[in-house]
Amino acid sequence: MNYNLFSLFIVVLLTSFGRLSNTTKPKDAPVTAIENPASGALAVYKMLDANSFSMPNPESFSEALEGFYALKQKGIIQKDILTLIDFSKSANTKRLWVIDLKANKILFNTLVAHGRNTGEEYAQTFSNAAESFKSSLGFYATGEIYNGKHGLSLRLDGLEKGINDHARERSVVVHGADYVSESFIKGNKRLGRSQGCPAIPVEMNEKIIEVIKDKSCLFIFHPSRNQSAFRKLIS
Template sequence: MKYKIFSLFALLLLTSFSSLPSKNFETKITTIKANNSLSKVESIYLNLKSNACALPSFDCFSIALEGFNKFKEKGIFKKNILTLIDFSKSSNSKRLWIIDLDSDEVLLNTYVAHGRNTGNEFADKFSNKAESFQSSLGFYATAEIYNGKHGSSLKLDGLQKGMNDNARERAVVMHGADYVSEKFIKNNKRLGRSLGCPAVPEELNDKIITLIKDKSCLFIYHPSRKDKFI
């Protein structure tokens, strides 16, 4: 009888210990929490209204959205418009997106040039230095409009020290250019290049400037610096 009672007690004790959370269980909880924190970004991305265009990569979008939110909290951005440029893609592809974060809609997807010394068809060299004729990566705030040699142009303020904060000094602006066109690609096997500005098609220049002016976010991405953006 004593043996049976002891055995029953031992069984109950073992059962109670086995019900305690294991390290694997804790790991799963941590993973679930991490996935839940990402789910908002994933949800926005998966529900973007693309208007039949290809979407930016998830890596590009998620970094851009995280940076947008951080700078927005500081009061730097006044509009919920996010412009993405993915310089990992061929210049022969439409690698600029303008996204309305209020409606989760892609408003425009088009071509954009990189700097003359940044690469030929593909961008692979970047600089924050004057006279480098290279593109600068990172987060920008759109600033004032002016009329320059390329017509209506939009000044940009680089928000990241050492990466793009010399944008004004370098006159890195958004403007239209005739070398940003499918005709130029057809004749030259690649898009034309700027002196470092994110130049866009002439016929879309005014529309783009109107959409993104007045302190909206512009993010220029390349995976080689993905750990430096935020």
């Protein structure tokens, strides 16, 4: 082989290899929760970028993440977005998190209301019944946006039979409300309450709905939650 031709071949080969190497993920780049769903919940929890927000409790996050993976595998949800609401916490604290599991980052952390018959400052009792004015626990798939009596709103489909599957017919939706605010807490010693909807601050409403709409996972946690209906769903 001609020496000059052979040299040209080596240069082309090395250049091609360099390009291929640059397309691979750096060894020290963090692995996301979506890339490695087998990761334990604690490992994923430690990878989360809090983004200046508070972190959810590991217990509620672990239960939410387990359900997210199961629902994603079955195709019931489609986005890599997880909304976690922890009703074990005081209504006067920011107990809703929207988490991007692909980027390992908390996008939002804000106040959220529970139903008027679910409790005062703390959520205590829950129901799937119409006109109960109570919140329902468990896993939901987010639905479509519409404009209703509360303005821009997001429909929810409860996934657990007997626990939250009447959410759509009960009009349990995500919407903004004036009574979900720090000023309301200051004047009333507690956050306002809804008719069962996970109502959020008006100024956060459009931003959050736009991110979580159309088949993302929403989970409402409380230590009293019975997981049997969810186990049947994913079995």
